[in-house]
Amino acid sequence: MTAMTTNWIEIGLLEDIPREGARLIRTPSGCIAVFRTAGDEVHALDDRCPHKGGPLSQGIVHGTSVTCPLHNWVFDLSTGLAQGADEGQVATYPVRVREGVLQIAAGKLAAER
Amino acid sequence: MTDKKKLVVIGAGMASGRMLETLLEAAPDAYDVTLFGAEPRGNYNRIMLSPVLAGEKSYEQIVTHDGDWYAANGIACRFGETVTRIDRNAKTVTTAAGETPYDKLVIATGSAPFIIPIAGRDLPGVRAFRDLDDVEAMVEAAARPGAKAVVIGGGLLGLEAAAALRSRGMEVVVLHLMGHLMERQLDPAAGHLLRRELEGRGITVHTQAQTKAILGNERVEAVLLDDGTVYPADLVVMAVGIRPEIRIAVDAGLDVERGIVIDDRTFTSDPDILAVGECVEHERVCYGLVAPLYTMAGVAAKTLLGEEAAFRPLETATQLKVTGVSLYSAGDFADGEDRDEIVLRDASAGIYKRLVLKDNRIIGAVLYGEAADGPWFFDHIRNRTDISDMRETLIFGQSYQGGAPLDPTAAVAALPPEAEICGCNGVCKGTIVTAIETRGLTTLDEVRAHTKASASCGTCTGLVEQLMQATLGEAFAVQAVKPVCGCTHLGHDEVRRLIRAKELKSIPAVMQELEWTSSGGCAKCRPALNYYLVCDWPDEYADDYQSRFINERVHANIQKDGTYSVVPRMWGGVTSAAELRAIADVVDKFDIPTVKVTGGQRIDMLGIRKEDLPEVWADLGKAGFVSGHAYAKGLRTVKTCVGSDWCRFGTQDSTGLGIAIEKFMWGSWTPAKVKMAVSGCPRNCAEATCKDVGVICVDSGFEIHFAGAAGLDIKGTEVLGHVATEGEVMRHIVALVQMYREQGHYLERIYKWAKRIGLDEIRRQIMDELERREAYYERFVFSQKFAQVDPWSERASGKDKHEFKPLATLELEAAQ
Ligand code: SRM
Ligand SMILES: Cc1cc2nc3c(=O)[nH]c(=O)nc-3n(C[C@H](O)[C@H](O)[C@H](O)COP(=O)(O)OP(=O)(O)OC[C@H]3O[C@@H](n4cnc5c(N)ncnc54)[C@H](O)[C@@H]3O)c2cc1C
Ligand code: SF4
Ligand code: FES
Numbered sequence: 001m002t003a004m005t006t007n008w009i010e011i012g013l014l015e016d017i018p019r020e021g022a023r024l025i026r027t028p029s030g031c032i033a034v035f036r037t038a039g040d041e042v043h044a045l046d047d048r049c050p051h052k053g054g055p056l057s058q059g060i061v062h063g064t065s066v067t068c069p070l071h072n073w074v075f076d077l078s079t080g081l082a083q084g085a086d087e088g089q090v091a092t093y094p095v096r097v098r099e100g101v102l103q104i105a106a107g108k109l110a111a112e113r
Numbered sequence: 114m115t116d117k118k119k120l121v122v123i124g125a126g127m128a129s130g131r132m133l134e135t136l137l138e139a140a141p142d143a144y145d146v147t148l149f150g151a152e153p154r155g156n157y158n159r160i161m162l163s164p165v166l167a168g169e170k171s172y173e174q175i176v177t178h179d180g181d182w183y184a185a186n187g188i189a190c191r192f193g194e195t196v197t198r199i200d201r202n203a204k205t206v207t208t209a210a211g212e213t214p215y216d217k218l219v220i221a222t223g224s225a226p227f228i229i230p231i232a233g234r235d236l237p238g239v240r241a242f243r244d245l246d247d248v249e250a251m252v253e254a255a256a257r258p259g260a261k262a263v264v265i266g267g268g269l270l271g272l273e274a275a276a277a278l279r280s281r282g283m284e285v286v287v288l289h290l291m292g293h294l295m296e297r298q299l300d301p302a303a304g305h306l307l308r309r310e311l312e313g314r315g316i317t318v319h320t321q322a323q324t325k326a327i328l329g330n331e332r333v334e335a336v337l338l339d340d341g342t343v344y345p346a347d348l349v350v351m352a353v354g355i356r357p358e359i360r361i362a363v364d365a366g367l368d369v370e371r372g373i374v375i376d377d378r379t380f381t382s383d384p385d386i387l388a389v390g391e392c393v394e395h396e397r398v399c400y401g402l403v404a405p406l407y408t409m410a411g412v413a414a415k416t417l418l419g420e421e422a423a424f425r426p427l428e429t430a431t432q433l434k435v436t437g438v439s440l441y442s443a444g445d446f447a448d449g450e451d452r453d454e455i456v457l458r459d460a461s462a463g464i465y466k467r468l469v470l471k472d473n474r475i476i477g478a479v480l481y482g483e484a485a486d487g488p489w490f491f492d493h494i495r496n497r498t499d500i501s502d503m504r505e506t507l508i509f510g511q512s513y514q515g516g517a518p519l520d521p522t523a524a525v526a527a528l529p530p531e532a533e534i535c536g537c538n539g540v541c542k543g544t545i546v547t548a549i550e551t552r553g554l555t556t557l558d559e560v561r562a563h564t565k566a567s568a569s570c571g572t573c574t575g576l577v578e579q580l581m582q583a584t585l586g587e588a589f590a591v592q593a594v595k596p597v598c599g600c601t602h603l604g605h606d607e608v609r610r611l612i613r614a615k616e617l618k619s620i621p622a623v624m625q626e627l628e629w630t631s632s633g634g635c636a637k638c639r640p641a642l643n644y645y646l647v648c649d650w651p652d653e654y655a656d657d658y659q660s661r662f663i664n665e666r667v668h669a670n671i672q673k674d675g676t677y678s679v680v681p682r683m684w685g686g687v688t689s690a691a692e693l694r695a696i697a698d699v700v701d702k703f704d705i706p707t708v709k710v711t712g713g714q715r716i717d718m719l720g721i722r723k724e725d726l727p728e729v730w731a732d733l734g735k736a737g738f739v740s741g742h743a744y745a746k747g748l749r750t751v752k753t754c755v756g757s758d759w760c761r762f763g764t765q766d767s768t769g770l771g772i773a774i775e776k777f778m779w780g781s782w783t784p785a786k787v788k789m790a791v792s793g794c795p796r797n798c799a800e801a802t803c804k805d806v807g808v809i810c811v812d813s814g815f816e817i818h819f820a821g822a823a824g825l826d827i828k829g830t831e832v833l834g835h836v837a838t839e840g841e842v843m844r845h846i847v848a849l850v851q852m853y854r855e856q857g858h859y860l861e862r863i864y865k866w867a868k869r870i871g872l873d874e875i876r877r878q879i880m881d882e883l884e885r886r887e888a889y890y891e892r893f894v895f896s897q898k899f900a901q902v903d904p905w906s907e908r909a910s911g912k913d914k915h916e917f918k919p920l921a922t923l924e925l926e927a928a929q
Contacts, residue, residue: 011921020633020659023920034920038633055675058663060636067636069663069671074636102920 008096008103014042015100022057022066025104033057034095034102035077037064043077044095044104050088117145120417121206121215123196123361125150127159128390128406129221130177135414137186143418146188147213149206152244153193155183159244160403160537163434166248167277169614199365201383217417220362220373220381220388224355224401229265233327239349242274254348255281262286263336263346265324267294269433271352272311276435278348279316280615286344287311288322288336290353298431298442302458303465303481310438310463319344357392357399372399377423379413389413395424402429404536430491430536432484436614439480441487444494445469446477457508466508473501486510488576489524492532525576526583534580535566535573542580549584557581597859598637600629605858609645618650620657634660641859644746647782648854651896658913664744667916668904669726677726678719680743681733682779685753685772685791686714695736703729713750713788715741724917731909739779739903746860747782748789751775752800756793756810765810767793770839777843778850780901781893784857784866787850802830805863806846815842819849819875820867828864831872834880848889849879855892 017023017036024047025032031047033056041064047057054070064077074083080090094105122129125148133146150156161175183190191208198207205212226241228234238254240247251274254260260283264275267289279285287294293304294311308318323339327349335345357372368374368382372394379387389409391401400406405427415422430443446469453470464482468475468490474497478490489511493500500507511524530543548554548563560577561568567577581589594604601608608627617623620642624634634642639660646654658666669677683692696716700708706720721729730740742749751774754760756767771791790801791808801807803823807830809816814837821830833849836842852875857866867875878885908917 009923011923016915016920018659018915021915023915026919026922028924031919052673053675055671058667058671058675060639060662061633061659062635062639063631063633065635070673072636 006094007106008098009106011095011102011104013100014040014097014102016102017042020061022059022061024057031055031057032093032104034104035061035066037061037077040097041077042095042097042102044093045075045077045080046091048090049073049075050082050090051086056090117142118216119214120144120146120217120219121213122146122148122219122221123206124221124223124358124390124392125152125154125156125190125192126221126223126390127156127177127403128223128410129219130156130410131407132219132221132389132410132413132417133186133188135411136417139414140418141186144217146186147215148183148188148190148192149194149196149208149213150190150192151195152246154245155179155190155192157245160434162242162245162248163273163277165245166242166251166274167280167436167614168252169436169610172245196361199361199386201365201386204385216385218386219413219417220386220392221390222358222361222392224391225358226351227354227356228351229324229353231324231326233329233333234351236327236329236333237331238329238333238347239327239351242270242350242352243355251278251348251350252281255283257347260284260347261345262348262350263288263344264350264352265336266350266352266354267291267318267320268297268352268354269295269431271350272307273434274350274352275316276311276314276438278350279314280436282616283348284317285315286317286319286336286346288324288338288344289318289320290322292320294318294320295433295442298479299440299481300446300467300479302456303440303442303467303479306463306465306481307433307438307440355391355401357394359392362388362392370394370397375424377412377425378416379409379424380416387413387416396426398426400427400429402431402537404539405429407537408539428491428495430487432487432536436611439482439484441480441484442478443487443491444475444477446479452476455504455508468508470500473499473504475500475507485575488533488536488573489528491536492528495533522579522582525579534576535564535568537573538565538568540564540566545577545580546584549581554581555585555588597641598635600624600631600634600638601627603627605641605861608642609649609856612642612645612649618646618654620646620660636662640665640746644782644784644859648896651899665746667723667726667913668740668742668744668908669721670744672719674720676720676722678717678743679721679726679729679733680711680713680715680717680741681738682741682775683715684775685751685768687753687768687772688716692736692738695733695738699729699732702732711743713743714752715750717743724919727909727914727917730905734903734906734909738905740905742779745782746785747780747787748775748778749786750788750790751778752788752790752804754791754793754798756791760793762796763793763810764812765793765815765839767791767799767808767810770808770810770815770842771799773839774843774846778847778897780903781850781854781897782900783850783854785860785862787853787863789846803827804830806849808842808846814838817842817845817849819846820864820872822862822864826864831867833876844886844890845879847893848886849875851889851893852878855889 011025020038022033022035032044033047035043047055049068051073054068056066058069059066065074067074073086080092082088096103156178158175158177164170194208196206196208205214226243240250255278262278262283263286264271265288267287275285275287293301294307325339326337328335333346333349335343337343359369359373362373363369373388373392375388375393375395381388390406409424412422412424433440455468457466467479469477475493480487528542532542534542545564545566554560567574596602597605617626623642643657643660664670669679703725705718709717711717751771753768753771757763757765787805789806790799790804792799792801793810801809803821807818816835817833818830819833822828853863853866
């Protein structure tokens with residue numbers, strides 16, 4: 001919670017993630033799924049569905065949502081909120097692309113965990 | 114028998130077809146009927162040649178009367194025979210085969226396409242657009258890559274041909290003599306919108322085009338206009354108009370003007386000769402649309418039975434049958450001193466509506482872009498309704514009348530019983546409602562069968578459905594087409610049809626063209642679309658793995674804890690020491706927690722970490738294993754029993770046959786999973802009678818079964834048929850599966866598909882129609898070329914690496 005100056009960590013290239021797909025980053029406290037939409041937006045969410053722990057990185061990405069592979073809950077990628085009748089939220093992390101390089105905000109990472 | 118009167122009919126087209134139907138329904142035994150037709154086939158729905166040309170329908174789908182119908186009604190069919198002479202004294206007609214006597218004669222020769230008398234009109238490659246032969250010739254011309262077509266005539270027929278040829282990939286130019294397209298039905302403004310639409314599809318439109326000559330040596334090469342323009346052409350379609358086909362009537366000395374003159378009872382000037390259809394003229398009018406001709410045909414049938422009936426002049430309305438264009442016109446809309454008009458334009462939505470009024474009555478209507486109100490306006494034209502009270506809101510159509518807008522169903526419910534719903538067949542609302550109520554009809558097909566409503570050109574299908582909804586309420590709602598998902602209002606059938614008709618070859622193209630309402634689809638429609646595209650364009654479509662469910666994307670089954678299970682193929686359930694040893698080694702090497710024999714006669718390894726999958730597959734691959742597709746909407750297992758090799762009851766080599774089937778069909782994608790089994794005798798130890806496809810071996814050969822279920826539903830199979838050899842088993846089941854692949858809705862198992870299509874229909878196509886079966890078979894074989902690649906070995910050698918490795922591993926210390 002120290003920093004106003006965000007410390008960005010490079011995690012790979014945008015093109016390492018397929019459009020409408022996701023890749024994982026491992027951290028000591030669990031996996032984070034980094035999603036890339038058809039329009040090249042990127043989003044990072046905890047890779048754990050609040051329903052029964054499904055790996056969201058394995059779901060189908062459509063628009064700016066992902067459908068969990070285990071029981072089809074749908075989450076908004078920018079807010080992490082479950083859509084429709086289901087209730088729940090997944091933690092999100094700031095990510096950005098700088099000249100094709102993906103970066104995740106270390107501050108939020110540390111603070112959340 | 115012999116004292117039955119002889120009825121001879123010349124022309125097996127739409128008008129005589131309807132007349133015979135009406136006649137035979139009322140009095141099956143009144144006449145001995147002989148039917149002559151110049152075309153080598155019976156009556157079909159000529160109107161639908163446009164969709165056939167566009168590839169949206171097949172010829173089989175537009176046949177009105179098939180061989181069974183003619184046989185059941187005892188009609189002597191003389192198809193392929195042109196009548197060249199009528200001898201009114203001897204009361205005979207003459208064809209190349211000789212003379213045929215009649216007591217009553219009906220002339221129904223339709224019309225002949227008008228061919229402009231210019232040089233080159235007889236060159237090969239110049240066609241009219243009138244019958245199936247024309248369509249077949251055009252389809253053939255369109256098949257040549259880069260082929261060019263020039264369509265002469267920008268009327269209804271010409272534009273339907275142009276749009277259809279364009280959708281087949283031809284370069285198309287439309288030449289039209291007048292200043293705007295379809296000038297007989299449209300005013301200039303609507304003509305302009307239509308032109309813009311067609312140009313948007315890549316069709317060149319040249320108006321005020323005076324054709325001078327068709328050029329070419331051996332066959333057509335180009336078209337030359339008066340102004341010197343030359344358009345290269347491999348095909349020229351002449352669609353400039355039709356002329357009543359009157360030649361034999363003229364020769365016979367009947368009273369003929371533009372058409373064969375008939376009176377209200379459809380008699381010609383000879384009391385033993387009637388005439389119906391496009392070849393006639395009634396009160397100085399010749400008709401070129403089926404609605405009035407069907408009415409006329411009904412009158413002729415009654416006249417032949419000695420009943421009173423009279424044909425009276427009818428208004429006609431026109432609709433253009435080009436997929437994606439809504440256009441309706443009815444009545445008279447020329448400008449005039451005594452006329453008033455109301456116009457509505459919405460340029461951004463591409464909507465244009467114009468009503469022409471005279472003495473507070475609508476006399477003409479042109480609707481472009483949104484034509485749903487067409488029949489309602491048409492009704493007011495015919496009933497000469499005084500519209501003073503609704504003049505302000507008239508142009509907004511039916512739903513705005515009487516206060517709040519109505520939903521479409523309520524609007525149909527509000528129509529009076531005599532309102533016409535189906536223009537082609539002249540069926541009014543009351544007739545349909547009565548049929549639904551008295552006969553207990555619940556499906557669209559039943560309503561079509563009983564009333565003929567929406568059975569011809571089909572453009573009123575929506576209206577008929579709304580009417581069914583209004584009449585049946587909830588009972589119909591359950592029958593209504595279910596949209597694929599929330600992203601579209603289209604059902605699976607419609608989507609599959611349009612993917613083929615419009616040749617859509619990518620998911621974005623489908624979403625764009627079929628107006629998906631979400632930006633990227635959803636987890637329901639994307640896998641469905643991906644399957645349909647893989648199935649329809651096996652060679653061209655690039656499989657979109659991001660639209661596949663995780664199991665199919667990584668070729669293993671995801672488990673509740675995010676690990677995976679792996680099931681290699683064990684062909685027909687047969688394995689060996691070497692295979693078992695390889696599995697044991699893999700289990701040890703990767704610490705796989707559970708090994709289980711599945712219900713599908715093979716071995717499942719559960720709890721494998723995702724990143725280990727490629728290596729597991731590499732090891733299994735070395736022992737000869739390929740993916741068992743235990744995760745796929747595709748061919749799963751072919752269970753077998755030990756059969757004649759070992760079993761004392763076995764009649765055939767069920768194990769060998771099962772293995773052969775599995776080796777032939779593995780890798781294919783299907784709407785839902787497909788499981789098969791082959792049992793060596795009726796004791797059925799492989800449980801073949803609850804599978805999607807099952808074979809029971811018997812002494813005399815093989816009984817093929819299908820449409821069983823043993824999962825969420827339990828259902829014994831149905832028998833498809835009996836065949837004698839293993840080779841035939843293969844051809845039949847492959848064809849069956851291909852038929853299912855082409856028609857099934859995504860996630861619909863074979864038994865559900867079969868219930869929807871009808872068991873008899875499937876048996877007919879697969880068991881009885883050799884050509885069709887072979888065509889299905891060939892298409893399956895073609896698609897296997899692209900499907901039979903082992904996904905495991907591909908991935909073991911590096912494909913989709915990103916799926917199995919994390920992007921990065923972060924140490925938290927570094928982050929802080
Ligand atoms: C492994 C196996 C159970 C076993 O240990 O024996 C199995 C396991 C699963 N079955 Fe099954 N089924 C297995 C044989 C069957 C059978 C028996 C058979 O094939 O002879 C049936 C009944 C026959 C049938 O399909 O009609 C069967 C009917 C189902 C159904 C219900 C399907 C239906 O349409 O009614 C599902 C659910 C579905 O597919 O949507 C299902 C779904 C599943 C899934 C894929 C559930 C899921 O979506 O994750 C399970 C995957 C577990 C895994 O990761 O391996 N499984 N499942 C069997 C694998 C057979 C194989 O070698 O490929
Ligand atoms: C491509 C196309 C699209 C159309 N679209 C529409 C539409 O959307 N709506 C609409 O209402 N109408 C449409 N029509 C018009 C409609 O098809 C005709 O009005 C209708 O078919 C006329 O019926 P008929 O029985 O008079 O003639 P036809 O159906 O043409 O039948 C006449 C038959 O008689 C045969 N014949 C002719 N002379 C002889 C002879 N001497 N001996 C033996 N047989 C002979 C001909 O070969 C032909 O098979 C369309 C027509 C075409 C070609
Ligand atoms: S029956 Fe099939 S789907 Fe159900 S728990 Fe067992 S393996 Fe899973
Ligand atoms: S675990 Fe994600 S929906 Fe059940």
